Amino acid sequence: MKIVIVEDELAASDHLVYLLNHINTEIEVLAIIDTVKAAVAYFSTPHDAELVLMDIHLADGISFEIFEQVKIDIPVIFTTAYDQYALKAFKVNSIDYLLKPIDEEELTDALTQFNVQVKEKEQGIDDDQLKGLLGLIKGDADKKSYKNTFLVSQRDQLIPLKTNDISYFMIDLGSVKAVSKDNQTYSLEDKLEDIEESLDPTxxxxxxxxxIVNREAIVNLKYYFNGKLIISVNPVSKERIVVSKAKASDFKNWMGS
Incomplete structure (x- = not known):
């Protein structure tokens, strides 16, 4: 099976390649493409690809824009972090999807389904399907999407860590650490400012x-001197988490919202 991966996050594409090789060593990844422009160029020329694994959000736009510029006449499996409303739309349009973080068992099932479809009839994405998907995306354009998974390194592998499973992010000895609900600590390469921008502020x-603290990790608040607050979290932080007097009122409003 010859596959093209369209994905702009290096860690995510590396993870996909790892899973594909683990599932079937005969799978060949022909190319890894990270932009709409590069994908249009690739599929505008003759190629041997049999299947595309495609992320929705790419470095220079939405992947559905690719289909407006070039015909892709092979099956596409989207990798997506969209909510259940969007996933239902994918089902209606008979296009396969995988919800990030990608699970090996689900990927295996998708590849099996692909093989079944190929035996029956090869299919790409028709105009009606494309219009439906573009309408879904454009209708949701004003809604900011937030990061729902961090790929973290653990020994010689990448581990997908769901954002909701992170109790708090903490700078420790100059580097950013994520502490999970089960009290595991992972190092991140991102700056805390960039992480903050990628998270849902609610x-x-x-x-x-x-x-940066997760609302669900907060056990209680304690009054501190000069109008400050101390946040107690679970799992317990080895560093005291203090909210300044200037932010205390805003923080209490956020907690009560």
Whole structure:
């Protein structure tokens, strides 16, 4: 089976390649493409690809824009972090999807389904399907999407860590650490400022310069001197999490919202 991966996050594409090789060593990844422009160029020329694994959000736009510029006449499996409403739309349009973080068993099932479809009839994406998907995306354009998974390194492999499973992010000895609900600590290469921008502000709050806390991890608040607050979290943080007097009122409003 010859596959093209369209994905702009290096860690995510590496993870896909790892899973594909683990599932079937005879799978050949022909190319890894990270932009709409590069994908249009690739599929505009003769190729041997039999299947495409495609992320929705790419470095220079939405992947559905590819189909407006070039015909892709082979099956596509989308990798997506969309909500259940969008996933239902994918089902209606008979296009396969995999919800990130990609699970090996689900990927295996998708590849099996692909093989079944190929035996019956090869299919790409028709105009009606494309219009439906573009309408879905454009109708949702004003809604900001937030990061729902962090790929973290653990020994010689990449581990998908769901954002909701992270209790707090903390700067420790100059590097950013993510502490999970089961009290595991993972190192991240991202800056805390960039992480803050990628998180849903209704669920995460930048308590101070060193820490971003998940609402669900907060056990209680304690009054501190000069109008400050101390946040108690679970799992317990080895560093005291203090909210300044200037942010205390805003933080309490956020907690009560």
């Amino acid at each position: 669920l995460f709050y930048r308590a101070n310069r060193q820490c």
